[in-house]
Amino acid sequence: MPAPPRVLSIAGSDSSGGAGIQADIKTITMLGGFAMTAITAATAQNSRGVQGVETLDPQFVLEQVDSCLSDIGADAIKIGMLGSSETARLLAERLDSFAGPIVFDPVMIATSGSVLADAETIAGFAALMEIATIVTPNLPELEALTGREGLADEHVFEAAMELAGRHGVQVLAKGGHAGDPAQVVDRIVSPSGKLASFAHSRIDTRHTHGTGCTLSAALATLLGHRQPLTHAIRIARAFTHAAIENAPGFGEGSGPLGHQAVRRLEPAEES
Template sequence: MRPVTTRPIPRVLSIAGTDPTGGAGLHADLKSILAAGGYGMGVVTALVAQNTQGVRSVHVPPIEFLTQQLDSVSDDIGIDAIKIGMLGNAEIAHTVAQWLERIDAPVVLDPVMVATSGHRLLDSEAEEVVTELAREATIITPNLPELSVLCGKELTTAEDALHAAQEFAAESQTLVVVKGGHLSGPEAGNWLVSADSVLAHTPSPRISTKNTHGTGCSLSAALATKLAQSGSPEAALEWSTRWLHDAIAAADHLDVGKGNGPIDHGVWLR
């Protein structure tokens, strides 16, 4: 597992796609890193034309430009944690994986493979590369459909998800966050699972709102920041889960967009 070096203000790099409305992707990551007490940096994998009602188009810059972005950060600035989100295709995933071989910082991977709706976001080749990348991460934060892809089995209950996560953690020597928000019922907390056991569970009551755009991006970015700040995956998950609950609870007051709006990343800062 990658070493974790703690800093009061960790320097956290997000590698992700964009969201011009600010609710998800790199834009949400930077807000989450700031809210968690870190200094955020960003490398763009894809330029996404989207809003709260859906994605309109995706532009992928040349792979050489991705490499230049990654090198420009790591050649100059110490990196205390990395959050990886949307990779988009196998070539991007390969490029990020090769760059990571030179970096010692802990990695939180949000394996953007399957939308909550069940729509597959990657082709089979890209899914294989992201699955291999997950084995190199410190912590992965899949939604339930993504965990199903990683484990090769359909998961519908918390018990199934926890058991599958423990199997994947044992095989890959990583930690897995099982997110209760993608399960049914009044409980929407998160579990941290290792190869040996469930290390922690932070309960969180489910909130009735349509404004949950970017929750997965935001949780993983906050988690990476708090991991680099505290050195404790358990403490990082507890802080991130509680912050995310309050950010969702305050989301309706933002009045952003006509569709599924963003969470309020700044709720605790205010």
């Protein structure tokens, strides 16, 4: 039996288990990966919001990363909530020589609306986008990263192409925040301008806490399985959609997804 892909998640901890490191571990495990973690911040949060944040020392974050990479190694890395601009800078320097895929989810605001990155930290995202394989912003994050406010649907590709060209990175612009009540459309753009889109029906639910974390962790795991990018995106989206459908209904606000209720999606043979 082949060894599972080793996936390192660098992100914040969610005490309620719906997002961040906890969502990543569930996702990586369900998709047949071996999950490792480097925690950037500890949060006190639940479905109603974030009640407190304690950012970990950037050098300690790097120490966690080094502990994993120097011994176990990694086939893919997912980066989520960073906590500080210094953490972003140190990670960009440390991971510049990493040979495998890096998925960067530029977390700024929790599903509940709580701010998880200040302006200085967001400015530090640029260095990580320079070394990432793919960046997965939602529409508000894409607006913040490109300085474009109120992106209309027909301008999302244009904004994604701007970001991809600026940093030489693939950009998966997630459409969950768009106004279409019937479907969600995600768009992938390469630095060369190559375009593709993916769509699925929108689920009418308030239980969407951790969707971005889940999608990016799933994508990193599938890339660790050596799946082609577009195929990895399709499976990652299908897994996330199924996890939303199987949400257990916990919490009074934006509840967690049902990762463990999803039948494991096996990656197909590489083509």
